[in-house]
Amino acid sequence: MFDLFKIEWLKIRTYRTFWVLFAGFLVFFPVGFYLMAYKYMEQIGNAKTLEETLLKKLLDAPFVFPKAWHAAAWTGGIFFVIIGMLFILLITNEVQYRTHRQNIIDGWSRMDFLKAKFSILVFFVAVSTLLVFIMGLIVGSVFSPSTAKIFEGVQYVGYFALMATLYLMLAFLVAILIKRTGLSIIIYFAIVCIVDNILWLIFTLKETQVGYYMPLEVVDSLVPNPFKPKVLEKRTVEDYTLIIAAATYIAAYVYIIISYFRKTDLKT
């Protein structure tokens, strides 16, 4: 797998669009997250009249340990759509340049091609998860009054990794099936921003928990909006069932991608 990744790296290391989008994530997420935390804490810091409320708010504040991990994972997820788009682009580019055909002609098996792309997926998930961890650590350390509970809630970093993997697997599936760059990105965003949320909303309005098992909602629910008051949370299904559901989705996407790509004619 690492050999395949090295070849993939040759393809992208001088590709400007890759660096623009990748750097976009690497810069905007940390800066955005830190500024958000800074502004939020500044506002709370100014409200000195009701000390008790302040203290309570501070303890439950999204940028203070243990919630800092949760906030970092959620914010990272928002910015991660950039990576989803980039990943689609890296796959559909191959179709556009017909290099997916050339890679096979030159001796890769169909599975080699998929594994090579999967190695990029792993790379993106690893780098972004590391960044979420670092940002949770930095922001938590800067704004927490004490570091006693520092690693409590660190599972949210793991949830982020799962979320990132599922989002990229969906991107992988869309790109492999749709092939066209523009259309793939539109469909991906439609699923991410509209379809999944509408389904969730419909089911949730019907007072059922099924909505939480929608393809992306499973991971979105694991890392809910940290600013949302707890009383508004309607989810009763346990985290572990969502993790199992997410893993099932990932397995299903992998299966569809492999069985489709191994049998299909590689045309443009």
Add this chain to the structure above:
Amino acid sequence: MAILSINNLSKNYKSIKALDNVSFAVPAKTVFGILGPNGSGKTTLLGIVMDILKVSGGSYKWAGDLSTDQMRKKIGTLLETPNFYHYLSGEDNLKIAARIKGRGEADIPKVLQTVNLYERRKSKFNTYSLGMKQRLAIASTLLGDPDILVFDEPTNGLDPAGIAEIRDLIKDLNRQGKTIIMASHILDEVEKVCTHVAIIQRGVLKTVGSVAEVLNTSGTNILNSVLIEISAANNDQLKTVLQQLSGLETITETENGLEIICPENITAEQVNRFCFDQGIVLSKLNVKRKSLETRFLEITGKQSDR
């Protein structure tokens, strides 16, 4: 020994039969031409043996014990158009191909020099002209000095000098003992470089064999025949007169006159004198050696498939 055996290969695109039960074998160390009009199934055939298209029926086998994936690493292939990363330099594109093939990068300067692209190796692929792109694709096929080369329309987009260079290169590769499989719709190209030929039309294999065999399988001994294009003021009268000339094999009416096929012992001079003696003055007399082109048109018909 056959380098590649193709057995009852079929490929359907919905209702269209792109390939219909095609079988043949490519002997080692030949230049094997796959000849056919546009859309006849040549590229489909090569796409299948390169695993970028899947068969609807039949099978193919490369000689040796390697898996088809491992085998492809040892074959230099140019299929249809040059496929490269537009934003990478020619050299970087070859690095990727070399890595996939599991070969070192040491060959890269040599193959770039072979196709006269060494000076432009650092330029991005999207700045290349059509001919340069084609030459980069040919350079890529030479990586690792493979024993088998597959070329699909190798002279596409090249200028006359480039075409001649590539033909010389192909002949030279063959002299080094390499097997070359080449698809082309350009008869002249096949005739100039190929030792063997398979003719495909609408997905059906029409004939296969050495070039000499294919030329000789028609009723007449084509290798020793001459094709003469001829016309006069009154072509109908000319035809009537020519029918009296003994030894002529065929007379065909064309748009601009007549085409006659005759044995080599009948010279243009004799034909001219015969007509003149019969009171016809020829306005055109053009001698062509009967070639693969005539044979090809006999086999495939004169209508284009499109």
